Amino acid sequence: MSNPEASSGRVTRAERLSPTEIADVTTLARAAGDTDGADPFDEHVLLRLRDPDAPAVHLTARADDGTLAGYAHLDTTDAATGVGVELVVHPAHRRRGTGRALARGVLAAADGPLRVWAHGDHPSAAALAVDLGLRRARVLWQLRRPLTAPIPEHPLPDGVTLRAFWPGADDEEWLALNARAFAEHPEQGRWSPADLRVRLDEPWFDPEGFLLAVDGATGRLLGFHWTKVHERPGSARIGEVYVLGVDPSAHRGGLGRALTAAGLAYLRDRRDLDRVMLYVDESNTAAVALYERLGFARWSAHVNYQSA
Incomplete structure (x- = not known):
């Protein structure tokens, strides 16, 4: 609206x-x-x-x-x-x-x-x-930060490695991980294979910018940082922390911070971008605090109104 x-x-x-x-x-x-x-x-x-x-x-x-x-x-x-x-x-x-x-x-x-x-x-x-007669039910913030500012260094946890997403091979396991990571999210946690496929077919999709955190011993996916680049004629290019998720079993080990930093570095170094944005629910205080510590600041708000 x-x-x-x-x-x-x-x-x-x-x-x-x-x-x-x-x-x-x-x-x-x-x-x-x-x-x-x-x-x-x-x-x-x-x-x-x-x-x-x-x-x-x-x-x-x-x-x-x-x-x-x-x-x-x-x-x-x-x-x-x-x-x-x-x-x-x-x-x-x-x-x-x-x-x-x-x-x-x-x-x-x-x-x-x-x-x-x-x-x-x-x-x-x-x-x-x-x-x-609609009530204000949910607020989604857009946060932004310059990529010209230093990106904090956060090493991966021991035994965890990063690799790019493999379309076709990783789809099923990633969907299961996404569902676990966003079990309480009203949209993201309910993605179907069709929801994933339509985005993999988008012109902006780049598998190199879809970073997966993998358990080096088992090969199991533990987390991911899917980045996106917005390019529109007449507008400056901007990167996005499109989806960032960590398996609940891997929480509190610093993986979320490491994945965020790795994605920001990718957008800066590999895509030559100087700014980045993301969306986060106002109610997700832990995520908001993480992003603010990484240098993000509020840019705009998107409000969901619902029937009373």
């Missing part, structure tokens, strides 16, 4: 979008992200947009001349946890009512409780959430 006070226009519903409509939504999202300083959709929505078989409800708001003024994406795949919603309005069409028109469309289309993300925690999004 991104600054949803928007231009008036008709709102239509569809179960899938045409390639032209997908391109329009992508262009709209890029314009909103450039204006607001935060992309209006998370990666999950962008991947589903490009998948014609992904079940979703698409709401589009167009101005009188046919220009796409706003869009809402409803993820209907998990009725137990509610309908996931992300909503955006083009910066040139704001403060004319389409944000509220889209919100009314969301309420009419949703069959179950709502989970709505407001990327960037914009005041207009917060005001709309109040009007819709």
Whole structure:
């Protein structure tokens, strides 16, 4: 949900979008992200947009001349946890009512409780959430640090080595490790083979930047640091601590710090980047403390609103 006070226009519903409509939504999202300083959709929505078989409800708001003024994406795949919603309005069409028109469309289309993300925690999004009777349920922080600053040295625990991810060979064991490491996480711990595969097929994927910590004696995976590089025309390149996880059996041995430092060094030395970001739940105080000790500072907040 991104600054949803928007231009008036008709709102239509569809179960899938045409390639032209997908391109329009992508262009709209890029314009909103450039204006607001935060992309209006998370990666999950962008991947589903490009998948014609992904079940979703698409709401589009167009101005009188046919220009796409706003869009809402409803993820209907998990009725137990509610309908996931992300909503955006083009910066040139704001403060004319389409944000509220889209919100009314969301309420009419949703069959179950709502989970709505407001990327960037914009005041207009917060005001709309109040009007819709949604409560502030979760905060995801984006942290950043310069890679030009020294990276603390944290050696790997004894008997642990690092290697790159082997697509195809490591998939099953990594998914099991990911599930253990994120057993309490509402999204990450539930990845399926399809969730992994669609990301391995993305243009940004680099197996050399997917670092695995391995028990040297048994070959068992103990942890991982999956890095990502964001490259977009007109924007500076930035690295990301995409996913960092440690098997619960390997906690408290310094592996998380060592993996973080190794990934940061990879982004600096192998990818020639000068800054890096990551996302972490506000409630995960241990992770927040770890990242702050490693030089990260808060950059922005993303808020999840839910039905009361």
